[in-house]
Amino acid sequence: MKKIVTVLFILFALLQSSEIIAQDLLNVNDLSSIKVDNLSESDLMKIKTQLQSKNMTLDQAEPIALAKGMPAAEFAKLRARIDRPTLKETTSNIKQTNIGGDREQEKITNAKVKDTENSQIFGSELFDNPTLNFEPDLKLATPMNYILGPGDELQVSVYGVQEYNESIPVSVEGKITIQYVGQIAVSGISIEAATQKIKAAIARVYSTVSSGQSKVSVSLSRIRTIKITVVGGKQPGNYSVSSLATVYNALHLAGGPGKNGSYRNIELIRNNKVYRNVDIYNFLVKGDQSDNVSLKENDVIRIPAYSQRVTINGEVKRPGIFEMKKGETFAQLLNFASGFNEFAYTASVNVTQKTAKEFKVRDILEKDFNSYLPQSGDVFQVTKILNRFENRIKIEGAVFRPNFYSFTEGMRISDLIDLAEGLKEDAYTQRARIVRLKSDLSTEIINANLAAALSGDANADILLQREDIVTVYSVLDFREEYNITIAGEVKNPGEYTYLDNLTLNDLLVQAGGLTGSASKRVEIARMVKSDTIDDSNPNRIELINLELTPENNEQLKNYALMPFDVISIRRVAVYEKPQMVSISGAVVYPGSYVLENKKETIYNIVSRAGGLKDIANTHGVKIKRPLKADQVEQLQRVDLNLSLSDSSSVKSNEKLKNQLKYATIPVDWNKIEKDPTHYSNVTLFPGDQIEVAEFNEGVRVSGNVLLNSEIPYRKGKSFQYYLSSVGGVDAKGWKKKAYIIYPNGKADVTGSFLFFRSYPKVLPDSQIIVPEKPERKKLSAGEMGWIW
Incomplete structure (x- = not known):
C-alpha cells in the first residue's frame, strides 16, 4: 500500500511540476526534474505563448533553462516538440471551428479569377468578389430538418442523475454506436427524427432517462462534406462542399456562368431530373433567395448557354449587358438597369437591331416601352435631354429680384417686372433692353420704354x-465716380469718394480731423472746365486760398467742394517737438538731455552734464550718430576698388550689411576746452550718443599677431614696440596695412614713402589692429599668356 501511495505521489509531483513549468518556464527556479515527454500539447502551447509574450526565442531561453538545472537532453526534446507542428496546427488548414457551438466543417477554398472579358454582363460581379461566397453559417442552431448521412458527427449528452457525453460519428453504414446502447441507424433521416430515436434507445438502457431524472441532448458537432458537379461555369468540375451549402455557394465556387452561360435558366439536376430552374436576376433585382436551395449528394448544377442578350448604354443608372427571357419587354429591361438617370431623354429610346444581312435603327416611343420585346443583339442607347429650356425667361438689373422665371404665352414686360417684385428706386425707366433669340439662333436687341409700359x-x-433676357438699367450706371483728395496736416490724408453737397467740414471729419501742427492756411486746387480754349489764360487749375481755425474741425465758413478738388492743409512755420541726445561714461551727470536750440554743441551738453570726471580720458571723447537706411545703402554702393576675389571685399560688405548702425565722430576735447569755436565742437543732431571713456593706460593689440593682448602704455614707445611685445605679425598678417584706433574713434594707418615707412603715434587706451592679407587668385599659364 505504501508503494502505491509513493508512486501516486511521485506521479502527482511530476504532473504538478509539468503544470508549473508549462505556466511559467522562465520563472521556475528548479527545472532539474522536468520531463518533456510528460508535457501535453496544451502545455507546449502555453510555453509558446509565454515566450511570445516576453519577445523571446528558444535560443534566448536555452541558457536560462540550463542555468536552472534543466538537462540539455530535455531542452533538446523541448525544442524538437515546439518546432514540430502540433495536430491542431496541421489540421487548421482544412478545418474550421465554430466557436459558438464547437461545430466543425472542412473548409473549401477556391481561388477567384477576375473575369474582365465579361465584366459588362449584369450579374458577373456577384461571382468575382472574394468576400461574397454564400458559405453556410456554422454558428447557427442545428437545423431540425437537416438530413443526416455518413461523415456527420453527433454530440450526444446525458445529464442529470446520470451523465454521459461523447462525440459520435455517423459510419459509412449510416449508423452511430453508443456505449452500452448499441448501434442506431440515423442516415437519411432528419436531425429531429434522429434525436427522438436516440432518446428512445438510451431510455431503454438508462432508467433515469425514462423516468425523467436525466435528459438527453443531441446536436450536430461536425458536418459532412458532399460532392456536387458544376457544368458550364467558368471553372466547371466536381466540388466538395458542406452539406449545408446552397446553389449560390456552389456557383460562386465555380466562378459563376461561363462566357456564354445563362444567368436566367440555371438547372439544378437531382436524381437525373431537373429539380429547379434558378434565375439569378431574382436575387440581383429583388433580393429574392427562393432559388437558393440546399444541395444534396451528387447534385448537378448545369449552366446552359444564354438564349438572348441585349445591351443598354447611356443615361441609365446601371448600363451593361442583360439577359432577357422570352416575353420580357423593354420596361422590364429598364427595371434591370435600375431605370433612367436624372438627365435621360425619356420620350423615346434608340435601338440598333441586327437583321440577317445588316443593321437597322429603330425608335422606341415611351408609349411602347411596355409592349416592345427586345431581340437578341439589340443595343439600346439612352441619350441626354437637350441643354435648353422650353419656358425660361430672365430679368436682370435694377429690379428687386433679378432671376430666371417661367415663361407663359402672352406674357408682357410688365408681367415679368411684377414677378421680379417691381423696379428699384434707382431704375432708369426711359429705356430697357430685351435681348431676343431669333429662329435662326442669332440675337437681336429690342428697346422698351418702361415708364410707358407700366403706365398702361x-x-x-x-x-x-x-x-x-430683359435688362433694366440703373441711373447709377450713368454716373461717373468722382474722387477728392486731401493732403497735409490731417490724421488720415488720402483720396476719398466725392458725394453731392460735400463740404470742407465733412471732409475734415472724414479724414480724422486736423493735427496739432496744422496752420490756418488752406489751399484748394480745382479743375478748370470750359467748352472753349482760352490761349490768354495759361492756368491749368484754379487755386483757392482759405483760412481756417486750426483748433476746430467745424469751420465757421463751411466751404462747398467740387469733384477732383485737391485740398492741402499747410503746416505751421515753427512746430518742433523736443529732441533728445544722450551722454554716458566719465561725466558727472550722465543721461539724456534735450537739445535747447538748433546749434547745441557737444561742449554745451558736457557742461550741462557737470563736466568731465577726473578719471575721464580726454582723448576718448566721441559721438555715435545713428545711420539712416538710405545712408547704409549709399555706403554699400561705394566701389571699394577691390578685386572680386579679394577676401577683404566680402568682409567689408558683410560688415556694412550687418554691423554698421552708427557713424563715429571723433572729438578732440583738449582743443575744445582751449577754444570752444574749434571744429571738433560739432553741432549735435537728435539721437546722438556722446561717450566719454575712462582713462586706461593699456594698449590693445589684435588681429593677425601671434598673441592678442593688452600691453601697458609707455610714453615715447613706438608702434613697432607694441607689435614686438605680442610676438610680431603671424604668417597671414598684413603689417604694412596695420592701423590704430584712438579712444575717441579716430583711426590712423601706417604710411610709406619710397623705402621709408612711418607708423602712427600711440596713445593710452588705443587699439592696434593688423589685418589679414587678401586672398588673391593666382593666374594660370594660359591667363598669363593672354595678358602678355
Missing part, C-alpha cells in the same frame, strides 16, 4: 418670348 400703354408693353 399696350404698344409700349411689349410681348415677350421664350429665352428673352
Whole structure:
C-alpha cells in the first residue's frame, strides 16, 4: 500500500511540476526534474505563448533553462516538440471551428479569377468578389430538418442523475454506436427524427432517462462534406462542399456562368431530373433567395448557354449587358438597369437591331416601352435631354429680384417686372433692353420704354418670348465716380469718394480731423472746365486760398467742394517737438538731455552734464550718430576698388550689411576746452550718443599677431614696440596695412614713402589692429599668356 501511495505521489509531483513549468518556464527556479515527454500539447502551447509574450526565442531561453538545472537532453526534446507542428496546427488548414457551438466543417477554398472579358454582363460581379461566397453559417442552431448521412458527427449528452457525453460519428453504414446502447441507424433521416430515436434507445438502457431524472441532448458537432458537379461555369468540375451549402455557394465556387452561360435558366439536376430552374436576376433585382436551395449528394448544377442578350448604354443608372427571357419587354429591361438617370431623354429610346444581312435603327416611343420585346443583339442607347429650356425667361438689373422665371404665352414686360417684385428706386425707366433669340439662333436687341409700359400703354408693353433676357438699367450706371483728395496736416490724408453737397467740414471729419501742427492756411486746387480754349489764360487749375481755425474741425465758413478738388492743409512755420541726445561714461551727470536750440554743441551738453570726471580720458571723447537706411545703402554702393576675389571685399560688405548702425565722430576735447569755436565742437543732431571713456593706460593689440593682448602704455614707445611685445605679425598678417584706433574713434594707418615707412603715434587706451592679407587668385599659364 505504501508503494502505491509513493508512486501516486511521485506521479502527482511530476504532473504538478509539468503544470508549473508549462505556466511559467522562465520563472521556475528548479527545472532539474522536468520531463518533456510528460508535457501535453496544451502545455507546449502555453510555453509558446509565454515566450511570445516576453519577445523571446528558444535560443534566448536555452541558457536560462540550463542555468536552472534543466538537462540539455530535455531542452533538446523541448525544442524538437515546439518546432514540430502540433495536430491542431496541421489540421487548421482544412478545418474550421465554430466557436459558438464547437461545430466543425472542412473548409473549401477556391481561388477567384477576375473575369474582365465579361465584366459588362449584369450579374458577373456577384461571382468575382472574394468576400461574397454564400458559405453556410456554422454558428447557427442545428437545423431540425437537416438530413443526416455518413461523415456527420453527433454530440450526444446525458445529464442529470446520470451523465454521459461523447462525440459520435455517423459510419459509412449510416449508423452511430453508443456505449452500452448499441448501434442506431440515423442516415437519411432528419436531425429531429434522429434525436427522438436516440432518446428512445438510451431510455431503454438508462432508467433515469425514462423516468425523467436525466435528459438527453443531441446536436450536430461536425458536418459532412458532399460532392456536387458544376457544368458550364467558368471553372466547371466536381466540388466538395458542406452539406449545408446552397446553389449560390456552389456557383460562386465555380466562378459563376461561363462566357456564354445563362444567368436566367440555371438547372439544378437531382436524381437525373431537373429539380429547379434558378434565375439569378431574382436575387440581383429583388433580393429574392427562393432559388437558393440546399444541395444534396451528387447534385448537378448545369449552366446552359444564354438564349438572348441585349445591351443598354447611356443615361441609365446601371448600363451593361442583360439577359432577357422570352416575353420580357423593354420596361422590364429598364427595371434591370435600375431605370433612367436624372438627365435621360425619356420620350423615346434608340435601338440598333441586327437583321440577317445588316443593321437597322429603330425608335422606341415611351408609349411602347411596355409592349416592345427586345431581340437578341439589340443595343439600346439612352441619350441626354437637350441643354435648353422650353419656358425660361430672365430679368436682370435694377429690379428687386433679378432671376430666371417661367415663361407663359402672352406674357408682357410688365408681367415679368411684377414677378421680379417691381423696379428699384434707382431704375432708369426711359429705356430697357430685351435681348431676343431669333429662329435662326442669332440675337437681336429690342428697346422698351418702361415708364410707358407700366403706365398702361399696350404698344409700349411689349410681348415677350421664350429665352428673352430683359435688362433694366440703373441711373447709377450713368454716373461717373468722382474722387477728392486731401493732403497735409490731417490724421488720415488720402483720396476719398466725392458725394453731392460735400463740404470742407465733412471732409475734415472724414479724414480724422486736423493735427496739432496744422496752420490756418488752406489751399484748394480745382479743375478748370470750359467748352472753349482760352490761349490768354495759361492756368491749368484754379487755386483757392482759405483760412481756417486750426483748433476746430467745424469751420465757421463751411466751404462747398467740387469733384477732383485737391485740398492741402499747410503746416505751421515753427512746430518742433523736443529732441533728445544722450551722454554716458566719465561725466558727472550722465543721461539724456534735450537739445535747447538748433546749434547745441557737444561742449554745451558736457557742461550741462557737470563736466568731465577726473578719471575721464580726454582723448576718448566721441559721438555715435545713428545711420539712416538710405545712408547704409549709399555706403554699400561705394566701389571699394577691390578685386572680386579679394577676401577683404566680402568682409567689408558683410560688415556694412550687418554691423554698421552708427557713424563715429571723433572729438578732440583738449582743443575744445582751449577754444570752444574749434571744429571738433560739432553741432549735435537728435539721437546722438556722446561717450566719454575712462582713462586706461593699456594698449590693445589684435588681429593677425601671434598673441592678442593688452600691453601697458609707455610714453615715447613706438608702434613697432607694441607689435614686438605680442610676438610680431603671424604668417597671414598684413603689417604694412596695420592701423590704430584712438579712444575717441579716430583711426590712423601706417604710411610709406619710397623705402621709408612711418607708423602712427600711440596713445593710452588705443587699439592696434593688423589685418589679414587678401586672398588673391593666382593666374594660370594660359591667363598669363593672354595678358602678355
